[in-house]
Amino acid sequence: MATDAQQACFEAGIKFGALYHQFAGTPVSPASAPSLETAIEESIENQPFCEAVTVDIHTERLDTDHGYTELTGEYMDVELVVDYEDREVVAAMTMQDGYPLMELASVE
Amino acid sequence: MATDAQQACFEAGIKFGALYHQFAGTPVSPASAPSLETAIEESIENQPFCEAVTVDIHTERLDTDHGYTELTGEYMDVELVVDYEDREVVAAMTMQDGYPLMELASVE
Amino acid sequence: MATDAQQACFEAGIKFGALYHQFAGTPVSPASAPSLETAIEESIENQPFCEAVTVDIHTERLDTDHGYTELTGEYMDVELVVDYEDREVVAAMTMQDGYPLMELASVE
Amino acid sequence: MATDAQQACFEAGIKFGALYHQFAGTPVSPASAPSLETAIEESIENQPFCEAVTVDIHTERLDTDHGYTELTGEYMDVELVVDYEDREVVAAMTMQDGYPLMELASVE
Incomplete structure (x- = not known):
């Protein structure tokens, strides 16, 4: 069985994947x-x-030559907080080396 | 060659397909x-x-049993106006028979 | 009322917008x-x-530094054929000046 | 600092959220x-x-009245395996009570 902290990390990951792939390209x-x-x-x-x-x-950072840009990780920072059975996870997405890296900032 | 009115209709279609497939699932x-x-x-x-x-x-119409719903055509009406070289197209999306139908409302 | 050719162009646009915004980011x-x-x-x-x-x-053209790339218009060419009430429309998407341009190739 | 097992769970969550929100609506x-x-x-x-x-x-389960259906969690089961620093996580998505539930199946 997964621990509550592991579940909280799993839930934080779901939110990040959802956020990125729902809105990339907007x-x-x-x-x-x-x-x-x-x-x-x-x-x-x-x-x-x-x-x-x-x-x-x-x-x-948005290219305005064509009036708009398609949203990608290059253009946004994200931080989110998940609370699962009293375990709190903070996760963040920032650009590192040209790649939008999603990371666990804290698990408490 | 396509006429300006045909181009305007093509552009209206692009916006509808983009809108629907970008945001469906949110x-x-x-x-x-x-x-x-x-x-x-x-x-x-x-x-x-x-x-x-x-x-x-x-x-x-949104199901609130799980706190939220994934957006689909069932839950929204959309109208948009495209202007291409003085030709104006109005297009609309509404539900018809369980299917989100995108239609040209006027081409002027 | 829209003509059959205009309807065909509208339908071609819908397919392009749908294709692009469904799969961009994959x-x-x-x-x-x-x-x-x-x-x-x-x-x-x-x-x-x-x-x-x-x-x-x-x-x-795919960046392989991180093992994969997110799909954008930069990395694909698309051609599609729509047939509406005997009017055939061919449309294509190619990169022009850094922007994925969707165009009507023929309306017959 | 997060443990390797927590990181593995986070990564599994990212894949699920990405998969679902990239392809829902197709x-x-x-x-x-x-x-x-x-x-x-x-x-x-x-x-x-x-x-x-x-x-x-x-x-x-796919509705064929209109020739096709938009993909949602209702129509698919998913299982995925993540390996992070020798910790293996298996996660699955199945429908439960009308909601596509993503769950950790094992953390080893």
Whole structure:
């Protein structure tokens, strides 16, 4: 059987995979980034055990030559908090070496 | 060669297919529906020739047994306006016989 | 009312938008590209009025530093054929100036 | 710091969330289900630490009234194996009470 801490980590992973693959490819511009940040946060917070999601789209990195860019990990930082049976997991996604790395920040 | 009106219809179709397949599957609840409506509208309006997008999520139809529902055509009406070289196309998506039907409403 | 040719163009657009936003972001490598090409073709060919879809993933352009790449328009060419009430539309997606351009190739 | 077993559970969760939200909404019919199963398996197996993915689409449940159905958790079972620093996690998704439940099957 998995421990509660392992379950909490599994749940945190689900939220990250869901968030990324649901919203990657969404057309985004500096003007529309705020509404997309809010929608991503609120939609993923609906999922079980998800306490909080914070999405920060780096509007200054968005290509504006064609008016908009397709959202990828390159353009956003994400932090989320999962609470499962009193175990709290914080996980974060940031760019490392050109790859959007999802990592466990803390398991408590 | 395609006419301007045909191009406008093609562009309207692209927006509908994009909107539907980008956002279908997004977790949504009555509380998070407004931010998702806004984000869908503003993201698709970024696309070329897209003048306006209106998304109406039917929160009263959302299953709240599990706290949220995955967005599908069953839960939203969409209308969009495309303007291509002075030809304006209005297109709409509504449920018909259990299937989310995308239709041209007018080509002017 | 829209003409049959305009309807055909609208349907072609829907298929393109659907194809792109359903599959953009999919992890792909040179080894997995063939199965993804086939799945994209066969899934979109399910849609109404869609006669044929051809997807060509440029495996030589895929970054293999991290073992795989997320699929974007940069890595694939697509051609599709729609048949609506005896009007045939051929449409294609290719990269132009760093942007995946979807175009009507012929309306007959 | 997270343990290797917790990391393995996190990675398994990421794969599940990615798989589900990348492919939910894909048009699927009994005829196209096999190519989609293969593409899902091979695409997710590209991700780090992912040893094996098995997708079983229940073609007998697919609605064929409109020729195809949009893929959701209702129509597929998934099992995947993650290997992280010699810790092996097996996770599965099955329908329970109308909800696609993702669960840890074993952590070793």
